[in-house]
Amino acid sequence: MPRWQRPWQGLACIAGGFVMHLTLGTIYTFGNVTSYLTSYLHVRVSEDVDYATTMWIPALMNMGQGLTLAVGGRLYGRFGPRVACLIGCAVLTVSTALSSQTVRSSVALLSLTYGLGGGIGVGLAYVAPMSSAMKFYQLYVTFLFNTITIGFINPLWKAYGQKNIADDHFLAFVGSAAAVFNSLGRVMWGALCDRTSYRTAMLCACTLLCAAFATMQLTPLGGRWMFAVWVWLVFVSFSANFCLIVTAVANTYGTQHAGPIYGVIFSSSVIGSPISVGLANVFLQKLGFPVMFMIQASFVCVRLDMSNIH
Template sequence: MSLCRRRRDPIADTIYTLSPFKRICVILFGAVSIHLTIGTYHTFGNMLPYMASYMRNFTDPSVRIEHMMWIPTFQGCFPFAMVIGGLTSSTFSPRVSAFIGCALVTSSVALSAYAIQHSFAMFFIVYGLLFGLGSGIAYVTAVSTAINWAPDKIGVVSGIVAAGFGLSSSIFAPIQTWIVNPMNLPATKDGYFVQPELLHRVPSLFTKLALIYGCMQAIALIVVCDPPFRKSRSNESIANDVDDDEEDDDYERPVFDNDEDTTIQLSPNEMLKSPTFYCLFAALFCCSFYANMFYNLYKTYGESFIEDDMFMAMAFSIASVANAIARIGWGYLTDRTSFQIALSTATCLASVFLLTMPMTRELGKGAFLFWLTGTFVCMGATHALFITATVKCFGNRHKANNYGYLILSTTASGILLAAISQFYLKTIGYTYLFIITSIFPFFAFIIISCIQWTPQGKLVT
């Protein structure tokens, strides 16, 4: 929260006059709408064959699917941007911070229509770095603002907002496929498209998506705000002696009902000295590795034995809906039990699904859809649970910056994944890739099983 003086926000005042249920619904509408647009980060796997095929045919013949894996890795630079988002939110306001993030995201998508036609390096910078920077700023601002309106329901609120991030794929993946491949033309066994009529639609896809994002974000930004300042009971007698102008000056930062009850409020520097942070960091590294691998390569794997591009889009849409619902469910389970129980359940199931995923090559479409959906349900735990653990372990006050440092682990895991994909995927093949990847969620399970022996670990067990 900002410690600097702020003007009163009339929109925040208006929202606060609503009933508690209605006000959180309004705030969640804004946060979820923003997450629906930036959540298209997870549609990279659906777009990957289109983008790689276009560049191989018109921009750079040396580009392969494996090389494109570096783009989501640097879209994943949003952990750095989350720290920036925390600073911009506290320096200016949540609405200004979210606007900066949304503007960067939409601009990057619009510019990608030009960049993909000229060079891989330009496309990498625009659709990778610029998109990642904007996503991180918008992501952390939206979710932390929503939590500020319901600090006693952190798990459910963060789960609902994260559900918007996950639900995005179910909405936009079919749209992308319908725009680029309305005739359901098949890819080659290597996962590339060669039909000119399909490839020529790829650049315009980015322009159309940017227009959709811009409209959604413009509406959502109206209600992105912190709750208004409320004096505690101990200050009520003082408040009665203050005139209206002086009371306006008291809008320094929101005060929440549970501020006095929160005993742990660690700054980023203090958090970085805690073994609990490094347990969470290592667990998130493992979870994000398997999740990013599956998000980005599920389609190229599936198309190696399923010649139905529209089925792949619809399967991804179904799995993404399950992922979105699961994010709320995992958040609810965390509030009712603990972070440790919820994440342990999700990681054990993920290991089983990944280890047995190669079986779907023989079992066919139905089995692929089941395994895809099951894995996506497990992946839903990652975004919903770790921000909850961050708040419970290190406090609410610095949650944006603290979570930004924690989620740096996703960048590290992304670099490892991109390197493996570029240099070893062709050699080891998908079967061994899934077997190796199944080890990562199991490692996360072991790490979280031991977290209670760290200083703040007992708060999430």
């Protein structure tokens, strides 16, 4: 049997890609870290630092990722997955190491190292593991609204929870479990798509996410566990985008040159991330979390409408 036809190599490719993306996906744990990081910077660096300030870190990470995903796709196509992954992971590692120093001196420098630098590393390495198993596309506008939604809830869910829950250990557990639900959700939505259709699975995911955002403001009435379940519903719902849109676009356009094109579509995060920060700065302080939750629910409704098209 030729080497490329050995079944175990396909499984090894999937396993390796999963492990790598588990590391690259640490961006989704920022909501769990931001309370510690913001507090540290507020005390050690500047009293002007608040949650709105540190939102620029994940925003710049998303921007760096969006700017370099197409480059990572080119690296994959020209030099293969090993080179693309090696370069991306090296940049991410160096950026994280530098952040251990910049966190002590400047929010701006930390945003550049851990935020922008980390995002560039993730972007360069992101495409190769997936393209090695299957090349696929994403819809630009759908991903744009997805970025806006994630860009709000990912860094601020814990800040909202702290308004009514004083147990930081419990909130840390909620955040850790949310990352697990985000991972398992992709498997769940993918399985549903296989058994039904992209349209059915996406309608279910968007409906669940819209309902979770629209009713998030009611969680104080149900206590800490209601809040935990609602956060997990949000994370398991938005995870659908990362597996379902793949199916729709791959079926429509095919898989040729999918890596670079996926990078171009993902570049919508360059637009979506600043919008998330802008909305938070304009509305969060003046109108509070309930209004922001409804705004996010409206963005999900746009994606819900788009799922009827594809």
